[in-house]
Amino acid sequence: MSAVLTCTGLAKRYGERQAVDGVGFEIAPGEAYGLLGPNGAGKTTTISMLCGLLDRDAGDVVVAGRPLDGSDPGVKRAIGYVPQDIALYPELTGQENLAFFGRLYGLSGGKLRQRVAAGLELAGLTDRGADRVDGFSGGMKRRLNIAAGLLHEPRLLVLDEPTVGVDPQSRNAILDSVAALREGGTAVLYTSHYMEEVERLCDRVGIIDEGRLIAEGTRRELVDQVGQADRVELTTDGDAEALAAACRSLEGVSDAQVVSGGVRLVALRGRSLLPALVSAADRAGAPLSSIDVAEPDLESVFLHLTGKALRD
Amino acid sequence: MLRATLVIAARNLRARSRDRSALLVAFVAPLVLAGILSTALGGSGGFEPTVAVAGDSEQAGQLAEEVLGGPDLSAVVTVLRVADARAARTAVAEEEANAAIVVPDDLGERLRAGDAVRLDVVRAADSPLAGDLAEGVASSFAARLSVAQSSVALALEEGASVAQLPQIAGAALGQPPAMELAAGDVEVVQANAASYFGPAMGVFFVFFVVALGPATLLRERREGTLARIHAAPVPTLAVLAGTALAVGAMAMASLVTLWAATTLLFDANWGHPLGVVAIFVVLVLAVSGVAGLIATAARTDEQVDGLTSIAAFVLALLGGSFGDVGGLPPPWDGLAQFTPNGWALRGFVDLSAGAAPGDILLPLVAILAFAALTLGIAAPRASRLVGR
Numbered sequence: 044m045s046a047v048l049t050c051t052g053l054a055k056r057y058g059e060r061q062a063v064d065g066v067g068f069e070i071a072p073g074e075a076y077g078l079l080g081p082n083g084a085g086k087t088t089t090i091s092m093l094c095g096l097l098d099r100d101a102g103d104v105v106v107a108g109r110p111l112d113g114s115d116p117g118v119k120r121a122i123g124y125v126p127q128d129i130a131l132y133p134e135l136t137g138q139e140n141l142a143f144f145g146r147l148y149g150l151s152g153g154k155l156r157q158r159v160a161a162g163l164e165l166a167g168l169t170d171r172g173a174d175r176v177d178g179f180s181g182g183m184k185r186r187l188n189i190a191a192g193l194l195h196e197p198r199l200l201v202l203d204e205p206t207v208g209v210d211p212q213s214r215n216a217i218l219d220s221v222a223a224l225r226e227g228g229t230a231v232l233y234t235s236h237y238m239e240e241v242e243r244l245c246d247r248v249g250i251i252d253e254g255r256l257i258a259e260g261t262r263r264e265l266v267d268q269v270g271q272a273d274r275v276e277l278t279t280d281g282d283a284e285a286l287a288a289a290c291r292s293l294e295g296v297s298d299a300q301v302v303s304g305g306v307r308l309v310a311l312r313g314r315s316l317l318p319a320l321v322s323a324a325d326r327a328g329a330p331l332s333s334i335d336v337a338e339p340d341l342e343s344v345f346l347h348l349t350g351k352a353l354r355d
Numbered sequence: 356m357l358r359a360t361l362v363i364a365a366r367n368l369r370a371r372s373r374d375r376s377a378l379l380v381a382f383v384a385p386l387v388l389a390g391i392l393s394t395a396l397g398g399s400g401g402f403e404p405t406v407a408v409a410g411d412s413e414q415a416g417q418l419a420e421e422v423l424g425g426p427d428l429s430a431v432v433t434v435l436r437v438a439d440a441r442a443a444r445t446a447v448a449e450e451e452a453n454a455a456i457v458v459p460d461d462l463g464e465r466l467r468a469g470d471a472v473r474l475d476v477v478r479a480a481d482s483p484l485a486g487d488l489a490e491g492v493a494s495s496f497a498a499r500l501s502v503a504q505s506s507v508a509l510a511l512e513e514g515a516s517v518a519q520l521p522q523i524a525g526a527a528l529g530q531p532p533a534m535e536l537a538a539g540d541v542e543v544v545q546a547n548a549a550s551y552f553g554p555a556m557g558v559f560f561v562f563f564v565v566a567l568g569p570a571t572l573l574r575e576r577r578e579g580t581l582a583r584i585h586a587a588p589v590p591t592l593a594v595l596a597g598t599a600l601a602v603g604a605m606a607m608a609s610l611v612t613l614w615a616a617t618t619l620l621f622d623a624n625w626g627h628p629l630g631v632v633a634i635f636v637v638l639v640l641a642v643s644g645v646a647g648l649i650a651t652a653a654r655t656d657e658q659v660d661g662l663t664s665i666a667a668f669v670l671a672l673l674g675g676s677f678g679d680v681g682g683l684p685p686p687w688d689g690l691a692q693f694t695p696n697g698w699a700l701r702g703f704v705d706l707s708a709g710a711a712p713g714d715i716l717l718p719l720v721a722i723l724a725f726a727a728l729t730l731g732i733a734a735p736r737a738s739r740l741v742g743r
Contacts, residue, residue, distance in 0.1 A: 091582075094586045095585070095586065096582050096585050096586060116588040116589075116590070117588050118588075119586060119587060119588040120588055122586065124582075124583065124586035126579050126582055126583060127579075128578065128579035129579070130578065130579035130580045130582065130583040131580070132366070132370060132580060134370050134373045134374065135366070135369065135370065139366075139369065143362065143366050144583065144587070146358075146362045147359060147362060147584060147587040147588075147589050148587055148588065149588070191583070
């Protein structure tokens with residue numbers, strides 16, 4: 044089956060800063076693709092170009108077989124855009140907001156009413172549709188924000204960090220809704236700096252840093268890039284530099300970085316290294332106050348590839 | 356394009372209808388200010404000045420009783436007799452009279468002696484019309500006095516006795532001038548202050564209504580709804596057109612409401628409806644041009660508000676929205692012709708005085724020229740406001 048979204052060689056420069064440099068990927072129908080990277084990595088700039096909000100310096104975008112080059116405004120009907128900011132009109136009701144955005148996509152009459160009702164139901168706001176948005180909680184606004192991007196039943200749903208500032212309950216509801224859409228055949232492009240969300244929701248992940256796509260694949264494929272390495276967090280009140288140096292000398296430790304309050308390691312079979320780590324800490328004059336061993340995840344993949352943490 | 360424009364315009368209007376501050380600016384404030392200014396500066400009814408006549412001479416009596424108190428003026432003018440010039444100035448200063456005419460006590464002797472005749476007029480700065488009336492009456496009376504003086508001189512040459520001179524002078528004074536407008540030749544359209552300040556406040560406040568457009572666009576850009584609109588298959592021009600359509604409609608509604616309300620509540624006479632609507636339309640275009648210039652200069656909606664206030668007040672002051680600028684010293688008295696306010700008010704004053712729509716072509720063209728200039732500069736840059 045042909046891809047819903049194909050983008051190649053995307054580039055965007057702001058003055059001296061290359062915000063996006065040669066990013067390209069594909070998304071198939073019913074597939075969720077996660078774009079994972081820290082703040083300022085180029086995620087929002089990339090999806091802004093994909094949605095036609097930003098002119099590209101270079102690169103091509105093809106959505107549902109049609110190029111996004113300004114010659115065919117109708118290609119935007121295939122894209123549902125959910126911005127990071129809550130882009131709703133506070134003085135209008137939930138119904139009025141959805142009806143307005145639905146009309147912009149050509150919906151009218153009975154079809155519009157049906158889609159607005161469906162949007163309110165998806166957002167869990169059927170009983171609050173006649174209330175003004177400025178009276179909604181943050182979670183309600185977020186859900187309505189997502190519903191507004193789905194009114195016209197797009198083939199590609201683009202969500203830019205949709206759970207920022209949202210309580211855990213609402214976040215789960217949002218993730219469940221997106222998962223249901225994916226299972227219904229909608230292609231999903233999901234950007235986030237929350238590894239857990241991307242791991243939970245996405246079939247494939249692209250890791251972006253400083254404007255470049257540095258890795259791409261399923262979670263398994265990405266984790267395998269770092270081998271079976273665990274992420275070990277050592278907390279100490281002593282000399283963290285000396286501790287890191289001591290840890291690097293241990294067999295099985297591939298990387299050791301000083302972080303706030305201690306040292307972060309990437310090591311094979313981390314649990315088996317615990318006795319050696321404790322000894323190394325004593326020798327370095329940095330007794331440990333806590334040790335935390337984490338199985339390989341996208342965070343460790345990012346750390347392995349960039350030397351930075353996702354949330355630094 | 357058209358459908359998207361109308362959808363965006365409808366949303367704007369719905370939002371504005373729930374914006375109390377916008378409704379206050381568009382509908383309440385202009386009516387309240389028009390009412391205050393009309394009643395404070397112009398009285399509750401029409402033009403009914405009090406003119407003081409100073410002096411004890413026979414001529415002063417004639418001026419007060421036969422001219423100002425005559426059939427032509429007595430329905431409008433109230434006459435106040437005072438003793439002398441000092442009393443006349445006091446009466447005007449203390450607002451007992453709107454103007455005063457000082458007739459010298461030795462006027463009769465001067466006439467008989469063939470000496471120069473002088474009448475002084477005391478004007479109040481805040482009653483220009485009354486001052487104009489007093490000057491006109493004084494000039495007309497002085498002309499009659501000159502006729503009487505000439506009659507006396509001629510009579511003396513013809514051999515009339517001194518005893519006959521008062522009778523000769525009085526008869527000459529009582530004769531109407533060779534040329535005089537007969538009653539009924541001029542249809543006087545009673546104008547009141549509300550007929551001026553109603554349109555004046557409409558012209559002033561329309562700036563704030565139209566400025567809602569660029570302020571809205573800047574706020575939408577900041578809050579992300581503009582990006583959401585751009586993600587939809589909507590031409591950029593539709594965003595601009597829809598916003599302009601909405602504020603234009605609101606501005607027209609504001610002006611029409613003010614027109615109706617001041618007419619009903621304050622007996623304002625705006626003039627021929629077609630002329631009034633024509634001025635409304637071109638005025639909204641002109642103000643849109645100013646708003647467009649402001650929008651291209653401002654970076655935030657707060658800046659739009661600030662710049663709009665400055666532009667509105669400056670143009671209102673120079674254009675006469677707060678009072679007649681004709682009495683200002685040059686060059687201030689001439690700057691009104693460079694403002695849409697000045698031309699709009701000129702058109703409204705003409706309409707109020709009975710002009711037909713065809714008679715206000717010059718103000719309409721002048722306002723359109725202003726609109727063309729400002730829109731011509733702003734339009735190419737306006738796309739930046741809504742662009743990606």
